[in-house]
Amino acid sequence: MPRLIPYLPWAVFAVAAFVAVLAAALLAGTLERQTRADLETAFAEARMDWVEVATDGLRVHLSGTAPDERARLTALRLAGGVVHSARLRDTIEAQGAAGVVSPVFRIEALRNHDRISVIGLVPAVQGAGAIVERMAAIEDEIAVADMLQSADHPVPPGWEQAVDYALGVLTALPVAQVSVTAGRIEVQALVASDAARQQLESELRAAAPRGQVVILDLEAPRPILSPYTFRFVLDEDGTRLEACAADNDDDRDRILSAVRRAGANERLTCTIGMGMPAPRWAQAVELGVETLAGLGAGTLGFSDTDVALRVPATVAQAEFDRAVGRLETRLPEAFTLTAERREPDPDSVAEDDTLPELRATLDTEGRVLIAGRLPDERIRGAVTAFANARFGSEAVTLEARLDPELPSGWSVRALTALEALAELNSGSVLMRADRVDLTGISGNPEASDRVTRILSDGLGADARLAVRVRYDEELDPVAQAPTPERCESRVQAVLAARKITFAPGSAQLDSDSRAVLDEIAEILRECGELPLEVAGHTDSQGRAETNQRLSQERAEAVINGLLERRVLVAGMVAQGYGQDNPIADNATAAGREANRRIEISLIRPEPEPAARDAELEAQLVFEVQTPDADDTRPRARPAPN
Template sequence: MRLSSALIIAITFAAAAAVSVVAANFSVKLIEETSEIGVRDALDDAGATWAEVQADGLTVTLAGTAPTEADRFAALTTAGTVVDAARVIDGMEAEAVAAIRAPRFSAEILRNDAGISIIGLIPDSTDRDIITDRFAAMAGAETPVADLIETANYPAPEGWEDALGFALVAMEQLPRAKVSVSAGRVAITAITDSLKDKLALEKSLKSAAPPGLRLTLDISAPRPVITPFTLRFIIDEEGARFDACSADTEKARTRILTAATNAGMAPEGRCTVGMGVPTPNWAQAVEQSIAALAKIGGGSVTFSDADVTLLAQEGSDQGTFDTVVGELENALPEVFALHAKLPETQAPDQGPPEFVATLSPEGQVQLRGRLSTENLRNIADSYARSRFGSDSVYTAARVVEGLPSDWSTRVLAGLESLSYLSNGAITVTPDKLTVSGNTGNADASAEIATLLAAKLGEAEDFEISVTYREKLDPVASLPTPDECEAQIKAITDSNKINFEPGSATIDAGALGTMDDIAEVLKTCGELRLEIQGHTDSQGREEMNLSLSQARAQSVLNELRARRVRTSTFEAKGYGEERPIQDNGTEEGREANRRIEFWLIRPEPSAPTPQTTLESLAENGDNNPEDTTEDAAGSTASDSSGDATE
């Protein structure tokens, strides 16, 4: 049977189509293989062995994780050199880039008479306006504040806010200082006017430091300016001693004290190193004069700048006096002028005229004896009232004739000397002015000697017998924090702080105990103190915790009402979690219901050797591992009944 021509044509086209499809599939496979192999080889040659290549028809997909965004882009570029870049599909990822390390936050604060400046880098979270406002308030309206602070949008590291807050508080006490602040650390360099101020400032700053803060103090007390430059050395029946001693250098101080020791003084003598010496030969002149006084056998030698007054003891040998004085006049450096005197021995009589002023420990002053004129009596009375208070002075002195011409000068100088004492007396006679008594100022003898040397002039005799009493010293007499804690414990051991049942209201019977605690705290200066509230285990735990917090806060409020400075106090309730006795008995529950006063003690940790400030800040300074333990010695008990369900 013959096929029709139409069928033959149809079969021919079908066969051709089949051949075309097979050829197209073969071509696509060939292109895929060629593209995949070519791109992979190119990437391997470029070092991008991490990239995976998969061809799908005419498209080439790149996958894998590139080390960086730059490596990912380089792989795309390399693939685009083998096949059309439009055929390359990017399925790659880049490794996550580590977060940029936070900067080291720090600040330098400088304060002096010219103003305040602060420079450094602080977190955005720190309120910059509060800082600048605080400094503006310190500086005053007429003193500039230079704000050179930069900020960075990173979280504040641990310890930063505590360190900066302490620095702001410290700056209020430091008119001349540099304070460096970093997370968990404050370094203070400052200058004070005296050693006494230095010790008081160090004590105040240490007590105010937050727990865990690393505090470095470098506080100096510059040498005082002594005007006039004064020294007074005495040898009498009580022994050899200084009433006042000044030296211009440590070496001069050692020479002077050695000379005094050789003349019979105990080795623990004091001598102030200061500025204002009239000549570099000061130590030489003092050594020679002290040795001369020892040869005479007794008396006093007084230096007021370059004026030297040597008063021999009454009854000294005239020949020895003349010889020693002659030798001293020739030996003293040229700038010094010597005035020497040997008092005449007087026959006993009714005694010389005298003026006496006494100051009692209660602050009462009596003026008795003789004055040369009515005008002097009025002046002495007015001067005493201005110094000691109008209601504290009683004048019973009388006016007589025949007194020395310098009597008024000696009386007023004596009254001024009396103001350096806590209690004592001054006696003025024609030949001598005597000052005696007790003081809380360790330098009072030297200050009185300087005053009298300046007021009385050359060749005038005076005697100073002043005793330093630590209990009268406003700084040295302050109890230590541990002593304050012990005093409060003694009060609360004998008189418990009770509360009304189930309430935070202090029982009326315990208000006297609060008065006693307040009086102790007023003498303690600035303390970091935690007032803790504790309960027994009766009632719900949450209610007991809330009640203990309220009671601790109530005690804090009572102290504030009694004008106790409580800015460094904290009130914290612990509920039933810290019993001190068994809650299974009534006696135990009563003991567990209590208020405790505990010192908050800083726990400084010294850096390891070879560790720099920068490495500390970078490697853990922001996360100190200090542990805070409760201070030893609980000091009080609180209430009657706790909250019950």
């Protein structure tokens, strides 16, 4: 026994090692079984019974025959959500109804700042590794999760250009999702603002490779609203929603539905933004609107959780007291109500021209005239500096006299009024000690909301405001952005007013047509490169072959003329139709004149054919039934004579 004692530690170590190896093996087996079970459950829930799952340690092997390539990629994407893509190995084959079909090459890439995930099928000659390397080179230390597969099939036309464009998008946009197939590119991305979205959309469309259908879905993040504002007016002029804010689509719909029930039927907008001061904001606004609608006249304002309800003297005192009591008891916690019944209503009496005021007027040329009273020279200098900064020093004229007896807070109110006026394209603001009246026109559909928020924030939730801002779509840079369809419409409007004409029997533009081409070129330079067909048409006089050739030469002459005017013409196609498509009667001189024309229109992609599901078609069963004696039968045809 003493001889065995020196060997006792080694025996203990050997036993411990054996136990550790056994535990590791058991744990690995447990992980394998759990991984396989999770994948089989996921595939079963997705009704992908054709996928076979096998595990080898930490590696997972997928095999089977997919009904089509789309199903194979869906299976890989589903498996990637259960285990890391680096552990996946697949030998799945895609098969159609009549054997193996050519694969559909596709890339789905998602970038979130320093991470890119990419999945899909690419041609073997191009190689998945080359694409992943280019993605990894976008920025230093960017991580790429690679789930690309390759297939040894010919590279489809346009594929390489589409991939280059997609990589350019991922390079330019830190948060984006790009889907690429040969002939179609889809981009989803976040942008900083509506203005940035407009510029980016124009740049992406201009850079799109020829022959590709580009679908853009660019969204601006929700703005932060402070204060969170709502303002609704019922008066002799009708109903007006002057400001509205909501946290999400459901809250916005709830608020606007309440406003419509209260009688508003004009175009309504409500800004969705962050900063909602209380979880039950929409409920509180809805209760306030219902209360004001029941009273029939007045103003309802929310500034964060401060609520102001004002009604004119025409509302009975007893009815007002009852409505206020009901609203106070039903408003959610955190909201504070201030209610006032004015006697008489200041908006209905004649103006007292002895009261001090300050008026600022912004005309359509951007010039601002500030007149009225200011308390001292220091404040007049501050107002001048502020106005110069907001409107431009060359545009501001100050004609305000000094009055040291003005109410306290006059300077703050003056600066706030000017800040609100700066949100308009044109308008005026009248400021008095007891209220602020602002009217004007804006190309921003949310201008009324922004103006009311500025005034409420600067003057307080209980300030008496009258805001009347009209939205004019003609002044809206977003609504007037040069989309392909809008550019086409503008060009066609020019051609409808004045034709492009040529010397008889020639492709030489006449002098009048040069002015028309100048006008079209000015439009197209704003639109970037567009896929346009320039079509030439003639009347029916002369030989058909000669007319066709002449119409082709005239269409080419128009494109060359646009090129000389610095228009991007790479996406344009000249097409001569000769006399084949008349729009008037060639038997009359007026008809022949109408038929001699140039048309410019967008080249729109052919709609993709609906994909057929061979598996579902194979399951269709047509059962032939034999009618019995109870079935209704058609009347017999009369026998022939």
